[in-house]
Every structure is written in C-alpha cells, then in structure tokens.
Amino acid sequence: MKVKINGLDMEVKSDSILELLKELGIDAQRVxxxxxxxxxxxxxxxxxxxxxxxxxxxxxxxGGG
Amino acid sequence: MNDPLIIRxxxxxxxxxxxxxxxxDFEETARAVxxxxxxxxxxxxxxxxxxxxxxxxxxxxIDPKKYKILPNTAGCYTVEExxxxxxxxxxxxxxxxxxxxxxxxxxxxxxxxxxxxxxxEILAKEGFIVLPYTNDDPVTAKRLxxxxxxxxxxxxxxxxxxxxxxxxxxxxxILEMVKLPVIVDAGVGTASDVxxxxxxxxxxxxxxxxxxxxxxxxxxxxxxxxxxxxxxxAYKAGRIPKKLYASASSPIEGMLS
Numbered sequence: 001m002k003v004k005i006n007g008l009d010m011e012v013k014s015d016s017i018l019e020l021l022k023e024l025g026i027d028a029q030r031v032x033x034x035x036x037x038x039x040x041x042x043x044x045x046x047x048x049x050x051x052x053x054x055x056x057x058x059x060x061x062x063g064g065g
Numbered sequence: 066m067n068d069p070l071i072i073r074x075x076x077x078x079x080x081x082x083x084x085x086x087x088x089x090d091f092e093e094t095a096r097a098v099x100x101x102x103x104x105x106x107x108x109x110x111x112x113x114x115x116x117x118x119x120x121x122x123x124x125x126x127i128d129p130k131k132y133k134i135l136p137n138t139a140g141c142y143t144v145e146e147x148x149x150x151x152x153x154x155x156x157x158x159x160x161x162x163x164x165x166x167x168x169x170x171x172x173x174x175x176x177x178x179x180x181x182x183x184x185x186e187i188l189a190k191e192g193f194i195v196l197p198y199t200n201d202d203p204v205t206a207k208r209l210x211x212x213x214x215x216x217x218x219x220x221x222x223x224x225x226x227x228x229x230x231x232x233x234x235x236x237x238x239i240l241e242m243v244k245l246p247v248i249v250d251a252g253v254g255t256a257s258d259v260x261x262x263x264x265x266x267x268x269x270x271x272x273x274x275x276x277x278x279x280x281x282x283x284x285x286x287x288x289x290x291x292x293x294x295x296x297x298x299a300y301k302a303g304r305i306p307k308k309l310y311a312s313a314s315s316p317i318e319g320m321l322s
Contacts, residue, residue, distance in 0.1 A: 005115055006112040006113065006115055007112070008115065008116075024115050024118070025118045026113060026115070026118070027122075030122055030124065031113055032110075032153045032154075032156040032157050034153060037149075039152060039153065039156050041156070042156075042158070057112065057153075058112065058113045058115065059110050059111060059112055059113060059153055060110075060111070060113050060122065060123075060157075061108040061109070061110060061111075061122075061123055061124060061134070061136065061154075061157065062108065062109050062110075062111045062123055063084075063085035063086040063087070063088060063091075063094060063108065063109065063123055064084060064085060064086045064107055064108050064109025064111075064137050064139050064273075065084030065085075065086045065087070065107055065109075065137070065139065065224065065225075065251075065271075065273030065274065
C-alpha cells in the first residue's frame with residue numbers, strides 16, 4: 001500500500017498504525033502519530049487502519065530551546 | 066535554599082530553566098542539564114527519522130521522571146501550526162505545559178504577538194498550561210495573562226543572540242503589571258545576564274544557547290546555576306537604593322585631630 005510517511009512516499013505492508021511502527025522499527029511509546037492531520041491516540045494504534053494514500057506523520061521530542 | 070516557583074500547582078525547584086538544543090550530542094546535553102541544576106527542560110517536536118533508525122532518543126538521556134518536560138512550538142509561524150505542534154506535544158502524554166512560540170520574523174525570531182494572543186487563548190481553553198514566549202512589551206504581557214497564560218516569558222534579547230537583558234526597565238514594568246510568574250526567555254549570553262534578570266525580580270530564566278554554545282557547556286551551566294541563585298538571593302535580600310554621591314562606610318567619629 002502506498003502512503004506518505006513524514007513527507008516521504010513509501011510502500012508499506014502493515015495495515016494498522018501499531019504494525020506500521022513495528023515495520024519501521026519505531027517504539028510506539030515514544031512517538032505521536034497523526035494521520036491526515038488528525039492525531040491518533042496511542043491506545044488506538046492497534047485498531048486504527050491505514051488506507052491507501054494516507055499522509056502519516058510520526059513525531060517525537062528532540063533537543064530544542 | 067527552599068524557594069520553589071509554583072505555576073498552576075506545579076512546583077519548580079530550580080529557577081534556572083534550560084533548553085536541550087544545539088548540543089554536540091545527547092551525552093553532552095545530559096551532563097550540561099545536570100550541572101545546571103534545572104528540573105525543567107525545553108524540547109522541540111519534530112519528525113522521527115524513519116530512514117536512519119540508529120538515531121537515539123533524547124528521552125533516553127533526559128529522564129521525564131527526573132525532569133519536567135516543557136515542549137515548545139519553535140519554528141511555527143502561524144497560529145494553526147503552533148496549535149498543531151502543541152497538540153502533538155501533549156499527546157506524548159508527559160506534559161500539559163507548552164512553551165508557546167508564534168514567530169513573526171525569520172531574522173529576529175521576534176514573536177508575532179497577534180498570533181500569540183490568539184493561540185494562547187485557544188490552548189488555554191483546551192486545558193494547556195500555556196507559557197508564551199513574548200517580546201518585552203508590558204501591555205502584550207498583560208493581554209497574554211487575560212488570554213489565559215499561566216506565566217509570561219518575555220525575551221531579554223533575540224533568541225541565541227547573547228545580548229543579555231536589553232531592556233531591564235520594560236522587564237521591571239512587566240513584573241509590576243503582571244501578577245503571574247515572569248520568566249525571561251532568550252538573550253542570555255553569560256552568568257551576569259542571568260543575575261541581572263533575577264535581581265530585577267524575575268521568577269526564572271530560561272537559557273539554551275549560552276550553555277550549549279559555550280566552549281565548555283558543563284562549566285557554563287554550573288556558572289549560570291550559581292548566577293541564578295546569586296541574583297535571586299540579592300533580589301530577596303533587597304538591594305540598597307542607588308545614590309549619586311558617596312556615603313562613607315567608616316565612622317567619622319574617632320578620627321585623629
């Protein structure tokens with residue numbers, strides 16, 4: 001399935017957010033996910049289904065002032 | 066010294082607050098933060114690097130159980146962007162606080178106060194503890210309080226400039242006009258700048274570049290920690306009024322004839 005993740009066009013196998021994070025090797029506890037500008041709560045990662053063409057943002061905290 | 070700063074029932078033990086940007090690596094960040102004695106650190110919200118997963122996570126070095134995490138909305142130029150970053154930050158589930166930045170100009174990074182007021186109002190209604198980064202204008206500070214800010218964070222000088230407290234008189238007027246905590250954010254270059262802000266009566270000072278950009282960040286963090294304590298104590302002790310002429314410290318009485 002073709003989706004956009006953090007601005008990059010990608011082909012992914014997973015169909016839920018939780019699986020997608022596993023596929024990408026990302027710790028689900030450390031990130032916040034937004035799909036098509038809507039925040040997906042962490043407790044919904046497993047049930048939330050990704051669709052073709054979704055624009056997904058995966059963010060975390062970095063050093064800042 | 067037990068002299069905590071309280072903002073919306075959150076107790077801050079340290080009046081020196083520090084940022085975590087611009088460090089060489091996370092290890093240096095952790096050592097400088099530790100040396101500063103700060104119990105609150107600012108962080109930014111950014112995309113995870115999905116290509117290079119070898120990159121470590123800041124929170125592996127800055128333990129959220131030990132430090133209060135204050136996410137910022139740095140880099141946001143519109144109200145909508147700032148709201149989006151603030152909401153993403155809160156969703157991380159470790160803090161309802163946000164250091165709200167709505168920037169109005171790339172070169173000076175001065176705040177867009179119209180946007181800042183609007184974003185403060187919206188986020189305060191959503192239950193955020195909003196700490197807006199603002200300019201040193203007392204009227205704007207007052208408006209931010211009316212809009213629901215939990216404290217105000219006037220700049221001493223442009224972010225990263227190291228110019229110090231350029232307008233101490235305005236900061237003093239803000240302190241008189243605003244009944245909430247006032248935290249100087251941005252502009253500090255060295256220890257004396259922190260002391261000046263604290264001597265004026267500011268409740269805290271937030272520093273990033275002055276520490277991260279110093280030749281020895283850990284030593285500078287230690288210096289600023291002491292400068293902050295010194296300035297706070299001097300403020301509480303109550304300084305003498307300034308006079309134009311001398312008044313002798315030694316008695317006139319008992320002088321030889």
